[in-house]
Amino acid sequence: MSSDRTNEKTRSYGNRWTALGLFGAVAVTVFLVALDFRAMWLDPPIYPGPGVTGQARLSDYFSGIDGTAADTDVYFLEGEEAGGTALVLGGTHPNEPASSLSAITLIESAVVARGRLIVIPRAVHSGFTATDPQEGYPQVYHIETPTGVREFRYGGRGTNPIHQWPDPVIYVNGSGQQLAGPEVRNLNRSYPGDPNGYLTERLAFAIVEMIRQEGIDLSIDLHEASPEYPVINAMVAHENAVDLAVEAALLLELEGIQIGVEPSPANLRGLSHREWGDATGTKAILIESANPAQGRLRGPTTEALIVEGVDRYYIRAAELGLLYVPFGKEGSPLDERVGRHLQTVSMLLEVFSSADPDRTIAVEHLPTLGEIRQNGLGAFLAPPEK
Numbered sequence: 001m002s003s004d005r006t007n008e009k010t011r012s013y014g015n016r017w018t019a020l021g022l023f024g025a026v027a028v029t030v031f032l033v034a035l036d037f038r039a040m041w042l043d044p045p046i047y048p049g050p051g052v053t054g055q056a057r058l059s060d061y062f063s064g065i066d067g068t069a070a071d072t073d074v075y076f077l078e079g080e081e082a083g084g085t086a087l088v089l090g091g092t093h094p095n096e097p098a099s100s101l102s103a104i105t106l107i108e109s110a111v112v113a114r115g116r117l118i119v120i121p122r123a124v125h126s127g128f129t130a131t132d133p134q135e136g137y138p139q140v141y142h143i144e145t146p147t148g149v150r151e152f153r154y155g156g157r158g159t160n161p162i163h164q165w166p167d168p169v170i171y172v173n174g175s176g177q178q179l180a181g182p183e184v185r186n187l188n189r190s191y192p193g194d195p196n197g198y199l200t201e202r203l204a205f206a207i208v209e210m211i212r213q214e215g216i217d218l219s220i221d222l223h224e225a226s227p228e229y230p231v232i233n234a235m236v237a238h239e240n241a242v243d244l245a246v247e248a249a250l251l252l253e254l255e256g257i258q259i260g261v262e263p264s265p266a267n268l269r270g271l272s273h274r275e276w277g278d279a280t281g282t283k284a285i286l287i288e289s290a291n292p293a294q295g296r297l298r299g300p301t302t303e304a305l306i307v308e309g310v311d312r313y314y315i316r317a318a319e320l321g322l323l324y325v326p327f328g329k330e331g332s333p334l335d336e337r338v339g340r341h342l343q344t345v346s347m348l349l350e351v352f353s354s355a356d357p358d359r360t361i362a363v364e365h366l367p368t369l370g371e372i373r374q375n376g377l378g379a380f381l382a383p384p385e386k
């Protein structure tokens with residue numbers, strides 16, 4: 001009897017130690033995972049180049065996002081001579097790396113001789129703090145510069161749910177368009193925004209307010225899409241900017257860059273190329289490049305896929321005629337996509353300026369696609385901090 005009781009006691013102590021051990025293991029795991037999550041909240045540095053003449057926060061235009069994860073940095077590159085103003089918006093979808101990286105390259109290398117360039121590199125700042133579930137994305141990718149390696153964040157498609165939750169079953173945006181629930185966190189479905197709406201709608205409102213308050217003539221929204229998406233290597237233009245986009249596309253073609261032009265559909269509401277133009281009169285254009293890491297046909301989702309853009313399933317899909325862009329052995333490298341974006345931006349500014357010389361926006365030291373091919377994108381980025 002008594003030995004039974006002793007056994008029971010020993011067993012219960014044993015259970016207690018197992019429970020404590022498990023508790024400790026869980027606590028340590030949670031602590032380590034929390035550190036990893038918290039690391040995503042720190043912004044990798046951007047180094048303003050010689051052309052940057054000022055900086056602001058987006059909340060300066062609408063205090064409704066002040067102190068939230070949606071607030072973000074705005075960079076000004078102003079020439080000595082007066083002229084027009086253009087906006088380049090990067091990072092609307094933080095899982096489209098050429099978008100944010102093109103904007104960062106502008107900030108770090110471009111110099112404006114005439115007019116003004118306003119650049120937002122992380123439009124959906126919150127979206128850079130998490131990747132999308134079930135996609136297997138690395139949290140960061142790296143670009144080599146001549147003096148060291150720079151690290152950049154690969155994010156999710158929309159506002160991090162930790163900052164805006166829960167999603168409705170169906171999202172009806174401010175223009176009455178019905179969308180799937182998670183689109184409530186998609187900036188590019190939320191324009192022209194709502195000062196009293198969801199966080200993402202307030203962010204959209206702040207961007208439209210900035211376009212209005214700064215009197216921006218030409219607004220460019222940089223994106224990427226999967227190679228099997230029909231609107232790819234293309235500009236989508238508001239009707240007020242179709243002529244501008246078509247002329248730029250023709251001139252780009254002469255420089256060996258093929259890019260299509262799609263008119264912004266009048267019934268597709270909530271998107272930048274529609275609502276920016278309608279709400280403010282700015283000439284609104286969205287640009288897409290081909291990102292295989294975003295596509296459904298992709299193989300392993302690795303950092304190499306993000307940066308080098310080579311994927312054998314996409315090569316095969318191209319052979320079968322399933323893609324809307326050429327996709328050979330060389331793939332669709334990030335350098336190349338940034339080069340395309342920058343040369344398209346540069347051409348749009350040129351065509352805009354020649355049509356309206358009083359509103360000229362003249363930008364120098366913007367690398368061309370050819371220069372990026374030759375030297376690598378890293379040559380046009382600031383060196384990493386020592």
Ligand SMILES: [Zn+2]
Nearest residue numbers: 093096223224
């Ligand atoms: Zn996009």
